Amino acid sequence: MKIYFDGCSHTWGSELTDLNSRYSKIISNYYDAEEYNIAERGGSDKRMVRNLLEHDLTQYDMFVIQMTGKNRTEYYYNGWKKVNWNTIFYKVDFKGKDSVSKEIKQTWHDYYTLIHTEELADSNQLINYTVIKGLIEHKPHVIIGIDNSDKLPLNFSYNKDLPRAKGGHPSELGHNKIASDIINENLL
Amino acid sequence: MKIYFDGCSNTVGSELKDPLNTRFSKLVCNHFNAEEYNIGQVSGSDRRMARNLLEHDLTQYDMFVIQLTQKARSEYWCERDKRWKVLRHLLKEKDQTDHYKMQVANIWKNFLKNVYTDELGTSNQLIYYTLMKILLKDRPHVIIGIDFFHEFFIGDDNNISAPVDIRYKHGNPKRLNGKIVRSKTKKCIPRYDGGHPTVEGHRYIADDIIEWFS
Numbered sequence: 245m246k247i248y249f250d251g252c253s254h255t256w257g258s259e260l261t262d263l264n265s266r267y268s269k270i271i272s273n274y275y276d277a278e279e280y281n282i283a284e285r286g287g288s289d290k291r292m293v294r295n296l297l298e299h300d301l302t303q304y305d306m307f308v309i310q311m312t313g314k315n316r317t318e319y320y321y322n323g324w325k326k327v328n329w330n331t332i333f334y335k336v337d338f339k340g341k342d343s344v345s346k347e348i349k350q351t352w353h354d355y356y357t358l359i360h361t362e363e364l365a366d367s368n369q370l371i372n373y374t375v376i377k378g379l380i381e382h383k384p385h386v387i388i389g390i391d392n393s394d395k396l397p398l399n400f401s402y403n404k405d406l407p408r409a410k411g412g413h414p415s416e417l418g419h420n421k422i423a424s425d426i427i428n429e430n431l432l
Numbered sequence: 433m434k435i436y437f438d439g440c441s442n443t444v445g446s447e448l449k450d451p452l453n454t455r456f457s458k459l460v461c462n463h464f465n466a467e468e469y470n471i472g473q474v475s476g477s478d479r480r481m482a483r484n485l486l487e488h489d490l491t492q493y494d495m496f497v498i499q500l501t502q503k504a505r506s507e508y509w510c511e512r513d514k515r516w517k518v519l520r521h522l523l524k525e526k527d528q529t530d531h532y533k534m535q536v537a538n539i540w541k542n543f544l545k546n547v548y549t550d551e552l553g554t555s556n557q558l559i560y561y562t563l564m565k566i567l568l569k570d571r572p573h574v575i576i577g578i579d580f581f582h583e584f585f586i587g588d589d590n591n592i593s594a595p596v597d598i599r600y601k602h603g604n605p606k607r608l609n610g611k612i613v614r615s616k617t618k619k620c621i622p623r624y625d626g627g628h629p630t631v632e633g634h635r636y637i638a639d640d641i642i643e644w645f646s
Contacts, residue, residue, distance in 0.1 A: 294555055297562065320551035347546045354539045355547075359519070363509035367483055371563055374486065378566030 245277035245432075246303060250292045251310025254390045255283035257419075259409035265416050268308065270423035275432055280304065286326040288316035289372035294324075296379045306432055307385040309376055311398065314365040315356075321348065329356045366395065384431035388422070390414070400425050433466035434492065438481045439499025442578045443472030447628040454631050459638035460497065464645070469493065475518040477505035478560040483516070485567050496573035497641055498564055502580050502590045503553035504544060508536065550589040561594035574598065574644045576637070580627055598640050600629075605636075612636060 249255055249268040257266035272279035282295060289311050301307075315329045329352075373396050376387060386399040390406070400422070407417035414422060437443055437457040445451025452458065461468040471484060478500050490496075510517045512532055521541035527533050564575055577592030577599045592599055598619065605620040606613045612622070612632070619640070621633035629637060 290555075290559070293559055297558060319547050320549045320555070321547075324551075347542070351539070351542045351546045355543055358535055358539055359508045361509045361511055367509075370486060371479075371482055371559070375559055375563050375566065378569075379562070 245275060245305045246280055247272050247275065247277045247306045247308065248299070248301075248304040249279065249281040249283060249308045249310075250287070250295055251283040251308075251390075252287040252312035252316075253283070253285040254312075254413055255281065255308075255310045256285050256287075258285055259411050259413040260416060260419065265419055267414070267419040267423040267426070270419065271308070271426055274423070274427055275306075277305065283310070284326070286316070286328050287312060288318050288326060288328075289314065289369060289376075290316075291318050291324065291326070293372050293375050294318075296376060301379065301383065305384065307380045307383055308426060309380070309385070309387045311369070311373065311376075311387060311389045311396070314369040315360070317368075319348075319352075327352055329360070369396065386426050386429060386431065388426075399429070433464060433494045434469055435461055435464065435466045435495045435497065436488070436490075436493040437468065437470040437472060437497045437499075438476070438484055439472040439497075439578075440476040440501040440505075441472070441474040442501070442580075442628055443470060443476075443497075443499045444474055445472075445628075445634070446474060447624040447626050448631060448634065454634055456629070456634040456638040456641065457497065459635060460641050463638070463642050464495075466494065472499070473518070475505065475520065476501060477507050477518065478503060478557055479505075480507050480516065480518075482560040482563045483507075485564060490567065490571060494572065495645060496568050496571060498568075498573070498575045500557065500561065500575060500577040500592055500594060500596055502586075503557040503593065504548055504586050504590050506540075506556075544586065548586070550586075550593075553586075553589070554593040557592070557594045561596070572645060574641055576600070576641070578621075578629075597644065600637070 255268060257263045260266055268279050268281040292309055317327045318324050319327060389396065389398045389401040406421060407415045409415045443457060445455030448454050457468050457470045473480065481498055506519045507516050508519050519540045520537055521544055523533055523537050561575065574597045577596035579591040579601050581602060600619050600621050603620040605622060621636050622630045623633060624630055
């Protein structure tokens with residue numbers, strides 16, 4: 245048995261001292277299943293959709309997708325790169341300090357400043373959610389949200405009530421809560 | 433019976449002298465004696481078509497025809513005018529005094545130049561295509577794609593890459609005694625100078641759609 249997990253830093257296990265205590269591992273241990281966790285820090289909903297489209301979904305018995313901030317996205321430049329934006333900071337994933345990298349970063353800055361809006365972000369989120377749901381609807385699955393909009397009909401949406409570490413990611417206790425919520429769905 | 437059509441200028445009927453009566457959507461509706469609901473838009477994007485489907489009550493339509501377009505196109509929500517608009521990198525002369533529109537156009541031009549890649553466009557188009565297939569899975573539908581040649585930054589990489597049901601490629605159709613030879617492997621339609629299907633091209637597309645549904 246193999247369980248597919250995707251999400252952002254919350255699902256990756258940021259701020260945990262041991263990745264064995266992340267919720268994907270707890271759930272996989274419970275079902276005696278192989279944990280397939282491809283979450284990444286800074287990951288976007290678009291990345292999760294692309295990942296589903298690039299995988300053979302028949303290879304997995306259950307899917308757990310953790311949707312993330314709607315202002316994130318990705319672009320392709322020698323591989324897929326992450327873009328993370330909020331009102332306080334923005335981060336464009338680029339390594340070089342050459343002129344190409346600077347142009348890319350400036351373009352994303354301008355894009356988020358003038359073109360990106362709440363309506364566009366909401367619309368993107370609904371598109372991504374609908375595709376995710378449609379691709380895994382015939383398999384046992386849960387779609388959860390941590391720190392994102394409640395506008396989507398997610399199975400679980402965690403906000404302030406989830407125990408957190410200093411940086412805002414779920415603490416060990418928080419991961420336990422997410423795992424037990426998902427296990428209690430009795431999907432398998 | 434009511435048939436839902438969405439697409440770009442090809443579905444609008446650009447360059448036709450009498451678009452409302454000779455575009456493929458009208459020809460298909462005439463054949464099925466159906467009401468035509470055509471919300472194609474000049475410079476419309478795949479993203480707009482996906483959003484339109486999410487915003488419509490799909491139970492009101494009996495068939496769906498979606499025409500995918502250049503994958504580098506997109507749209508944005510204009511806060512000033514409170515509506516969705518086409519992202520353009522070039523503006524008509526009358527719009528060039530509009531500072532806001534000029535700013536958006538310049539950013540989009542830089543986006544296409546610095547950020548956009550075929551990988552991104554292909555990935556986006558596959559996502560929109562998949563969404564359409566999911567939303568229409570229990571309803572009679574066909575998704576067609578028409579390659580176009582406009583887009584000075586991007587060229588051939590702007591062609592349809594999603595696995596559409598029917599795809600029209602660049603090039604002139606083969607003819608025998610003046611009549612188009614209909615190919616199942618490489619479909620080409622006669623086009624006007626601006627690249628849009630001629631009256632004969634719209635007839636060709638309509639016949640393909642009618643055959644698909646029949």
